[in-house]
Amino acid sequence: MQNVFIFEDLAYVKDEVIRAVAEGMAPDELAWALTRENEHIRKRFFNDLSWDDLNLLKKKLHEIGAPDSQKKKAAHKKIFALVGGLPEYKNVRFQQGFDDQEDFEWFLTDAPLPEEAVYGFSQTDTPWPRFFETHDGARILQEITAKNKADGFGIGRLPNSAIQLVNFAVCPKCGRAFSFKELAYYYAHPRQDPSCKTPVDQIREDTRMYCSACKLYFIPSLLVVGRKVEREVQGMSRLQTLYFIEQHFARQDVRVLSSSEANFVRKDKFHTKIMPKETASVQLFLSGIADCTETPAVSKALVKGILNDVFLKELEEKPALACNLLYYTPPALIPNLIEGANVAFNDPVFGIWQ
Numbered sequence: 001m002q003n004v005f006i007f008e009d010l011a012y013v014k015d016e017v018i019r020a021v022a023e024g025m026a027p028d029e030l031a032w033a034l035t036r037e038n039e040h041i042r043k044r045f046f047n048d049l050s051w052d053d054l055n056l057l058k059k060k061l062h063e064i065g066a067p068d069s070q071k072k073k074a075a076h077k078k079i080f081a082l083v084g085g086l087p088e089y090k091n092v093r094f095q096q097g098f099d100d101q102e103d104f105e106w107f108l109t110d111a112p113l114p115e116e117a118v119y120g121f122s123q124t125d126t127p128w129p130r131f132f133e134t135h136d137g138a139r140i141l142q143e144i145t146a147k148n149k150a151d152g153f154g155i156g157r158l159p160n161s162a163i164q165l166v167n168f169a170v171c172p173k174c175g176r177a178f179s180f181k182e183l184a185y186y187y188a189h190p191r192q193d194p195s196c197k198t199p200v201d202q203i204r205e206d207t208r209m210y211c212s213a214c215k216l217y218f219i220p221s222l223l224v225v226g227r228k229v230e231r232e233v234q235g236m237s238r239l240q241t242l243y244f245i246e247q248h249f250a251r252q253d254v255r256v257l258s259s260s261e262a263n264f265v266r267k268d269k270f271h272t273k274i275m276p277k278e279t280a281s282v283q284l285f286l287s288g289i290a291d292c293t294e295t296p297a298v299s300k301a302l303v304k305g306i307l308n309d310v311f312l313k314e315l316e317e318k319p320a321l322a323c324n325l326l327y328y329t330p331p332a333l334i335p336n337l338i339e340g341a342n343v344a345f346n347d348p349v350f351g352i353w354q
């Protein structure tokens with residue numbers, strides 16, 4: 001059974017695990033790991049150390065002055081590596097995140113990242129008009145940004161940073177630029193494609209946009225914009241983002257997001273038939289996932305949200321999935337997502353649905 005190990009879980013491990021960690025860490029590393037941690041976890045170590053080691057650890061803890069999140073994170077990382085080396089934790093995922101905002105911004109803008117295969121219906125003849133290959137791309141981007149601003153959504157901001165995420169969807173034939181609102185509406189009501197088994201399949205997997213004037217499908221982009229356009233990945237709807245992230249982890253036999261029953265936040269005994277729009281989209285999402293057929297009585301237990309057990313860091317090799325996940329995450333939850341604290345804090349994916 002796969003689950004996620006967070007630092008707080010040390011409070012519940014066997015004594016042997018605590019001893020293995022204590023043996024593998026230098027005293028000052030252990031002190032950094034435990035500094036400003038809760039008494040429960042500290043006591044686990046205090047109880048398992050020899051008298052001499054305990055005194056040394058207490059001395060080191062006393063010596064630590066100003067907090068240093070880098071040192072603390074490095075120490076936690078080493079603890080995870082030590083625990084992960086134990087046979088019984090062989091299949092466990094461990095909390096991980098980017099070192100800091102700077103590290104994450106480097107990932108977003110400069111890190112050499114692999115090209116991904118197109119997500120969704122990847123017919124080779126579906127055009128993908130890229131920003132960098134679009135004549136007049138900068139002007140079109142301005143136009144899209146202005147439309148999004150007027151609509152009040154569609155621009156994702158990285159907190160404490162000049163970096164923005166902006167959709168870039170331009171018909172390769174007539175040059176029409178679509179705002180985020182237009183994209184979102186289209187994704188919820190796609191032009192039916194007979195090659196899709198069911199409409200739900202299409203909503204979940206058909207990442208193409210359609211220009212009705214030109215009768216043409218094309219693939220939209222999502223841009224990372226700093227001082228200039230820094231990176232371009234495939235754009236997709238939030239439903240598709242969840243779906244393709246789940247597919248990615250499923251290939252490693254890891255169930256995340258809605259494919260893990262434990263992540264559902266339910267509100268039981270929901271009696272009214274009027275369902276808020278956002279909730280309806282979650283319901284739709286649920287009904288579209290084959291695994292969820294085993295979910296008991298979805299109609300009775302209203303789903304309020306899905307907890308986010310995905311670490312952005314684990315999507316490093318999948319920049320489109322990472323950027324789309326970031327794009328759809330509310331700003332208040334982004335720092336946790338970057339640090340990998342989203343699991344410890346029980347953050348929902350894309351915010352709680354009201």
Ligand SMILES: [Zn+2]
Nearest residue numbers: 171174211214
């Ligand atoms: Zn067109």
